[in-house]
Amino acid sequence: MGFVELKNIDLSYDGSKYILKDLNLTIEKGELVSLLGPSGCGKTTTLRIIAGLINPNSGSFIVDGENLTNVPVHKRNFGMVFQSYALFPHMTVFDNVAFGLKNRKMDKNTIKEKVGRILEVTDLSQFAGRFPKQMSGGQRQRVALARALVVEPKLLLLDEPLSNLDAKLRISMRTEIKRIQQKLGITTVFVTHDQEECFSISDKVAVMNNGDIEQYDTPENIYKYPSTEFVARFIGFDNFFNVEKANYHNYKDIFGHQFVIDYEDSRTQAVATIRPDDIQVVPEDSNMNSIKGIVDVRTFLGDSYQYEIKTELGKINVNHKSEKPYQQGDAVYLLMPSNKIILV
């Protein structure tokens, strides 16, 4: 049994349209798990159910063997960082951070000591007397994190905490979050719609779609072997086409082109897919994993060219680096390496 368990969670506001349907998720102690998905997939809702801000219609939520399904939000002892940071505008940084400790009726000296320590960890000591309005986005973000961490929560919940920061700060903050999370060994749930951000810091990723988890695995496995077409598309796969098993590792498309795939798959019918980056453009046909096409549209991406190529299988998108770009109308051969092509 995992440290955190969501079991058969259903959520619907009107009884017919389900926002979450039979959702299950297990998180081990000390893990950082991301909920990844497009807006409206139910990832924030799942986080809010974990936090206790929303009650599910059915299902149960267990942390460390304790059933918390009906425990109200203020008794759960989790730390949460909101997308808007949700700092108390009328309190100083110190009072913001001390808020949770005061609710736990701790004595003044203990509060002072604990707040001081967490402000040091988050590099905020010199801002203790400031109000949130007097601080930059990155600083506010750290206050929100400090406020959530100081209560030594069983779980840390992060709701798109980086989405309001600029690109550069986002990268340094996510490293910061990972560093603190590892140092404190705190089990963390992180909600995001940004694939790169999510892969960079997560131990495990749950890709969500339509109120359910489509795939739950390590970032590496999801990146290499997405299990469904939705997940594949979401993490950058393109060029989907139907194939049929010929024998062992060999597959055929409907036009008879042959494809070899490196790993074993038991299905006889499947959809093959490959990232635009992984397709090679070659001048000659090889009899395996290759297909003929004509360059239709070319766009310049900086370090490479993106081609839309017309083939028997329809349009295939390819990113290709070359000194001399192909022109519209050029006939080319596309090679899809057996270790890059996958079945979903």
Add this chain to the structure above:
Amino acid sequence: MKLKRNTMLLLLPGTVLLILFLFLPLLSILFPTFFNEAFTIGKYVEFFKDSYNLGILWRTFKISMIVTIICVILGVPTAYFMSLTSKRTRSLLLAVTLFPLLTNSVIRSFAWITILGKNGVLNSFLLSLNIIKEPVGLLYSEFAIIIGTVYLFLPILITTVLGVLDNIDGDLIEAAQTLGANYFKSFTKVILPLCIPGILVGSMLVFTGTLTAYTTPQMLGGNKNMMLATMLYQEASALGNWTNAGVIALIMIVVTLLVMQIFNIIANQFDKRGEDENA
């Protein structure tokens, strides 16, 4: 869910008080107007048959209309002027506008008695200039009601329109000017159409305010120039005819709601055109 029940609980005391002390009393004055042993609209038919009543109804409408038009003509340019001034001047002018608004309407009507009365400021001024030979009776007339009510409601129109003008993107005027519109045109073609919803809201407040005004018609109109509110008071307290007062009360409520609805419908039309869907 639990949260919902708690939220409903917060609305309960107010709702109960409103039902007990507003809706119930209203029902109790309106009920007798429809029941004389059996259901009847006789009282209303009677009301609308009487030319005296119709005269008052017409006067109320006429004065409301005139006051609204005057307020718009005076108020919109004034609000526009305020929106163009520096921050400092503007807050001073805002104070000048708000001061009468926050001053008791008895005092404001009293000021106009002092000005318009037989021995008032205006008469003695005109007499001293030999423009008139003897004092003119300006007070206790429709004219006095109109000027007093304009004085009452002009600040409301100004502040409402000013609020809308403040939300207009300054770039729009500059955009209009880069496209060759001159000063006057950028006002009539760009600013004015954009603040029409504000003008409508302001007009609605002025119109319904005048329609139901009591103090000013009472103090400046005299007994000869009754309006709906003063008539209601007279029916109920001087004549003791509570059923008739109830009839007038319902007419006032219905007319007010109707006017609000009409203004809202028109304003919504403009809103759809003038504003972002997701703004």
Add this chain to the structure above:
Amino acid sequence: MRKKNIWLTLMASIVFIFLIIPLFIVVVTAFGESPSIQFPIKGFSLQWFGEVFKTKSFMRGMKTSLFISIWATVASIIIGVPAAYALARGTVKRRALLKNVFLSPTFVPGIVIGFALFQFLTIKLQMKIITSLFLGHFLISLPYIIRVVGSSLEHFDFSIEEAAWTLGCTKTKSFVKVVLPNISSGIFASFMLAFINSFNNIPVSMFLSGPGVQTLPIALMNHIEYNYDPTVSAMSVMLMLCTILLMWVIEKTLGLATIA
């Protein structure tokens, strides 16, 4: 700053003169020596201000008005703020309808409210006039609270409240410690507006006057009907000074623009 047109300036000037002159005249007439109102005044005297304090109906009216307006506004805040919060929190069904119920006193003409309360509460239910007067003023104050506090709650980020919950604060405690401090200026603004409106109200109080119970505006109005003398001007000047004081307080705390 953009260029201003000469005609626009002229017109606006006339409007501002129109707004200020009548009240200016009232102020001047308070300082005359003659027992009837004159403008311009002859002589200079402060005796009419002394008269104000000797006029029993004014003094009693002032007491009644302050008592009614303050308590009616306080009551409307106690009832209205939680209601505005519930309406803004958005978990309520039929929100638009409920909001209209709470705003309904603005859809009913003041004179009708006064008449209905007088007839039902005072005559039928035999309540004291002062009770009906208080309830009437409570009713007309409530919409101000709902509107103004409601609009400051619209700008309130409710995740701040949720953050307090996650940090171990109960809902009631979070409301007091986190929500209230952040809408306090809205509550203050609504208090000022409702108070001024209630203090100045006439139509609602018109029916709800009786022996010993009369608000100041009604007392003033009755006084003018029988005695057209500078005492009224003096009383007006004093009330205007109070208005200026209130405006100054509002300007210093919230900015006048917030109540415009």
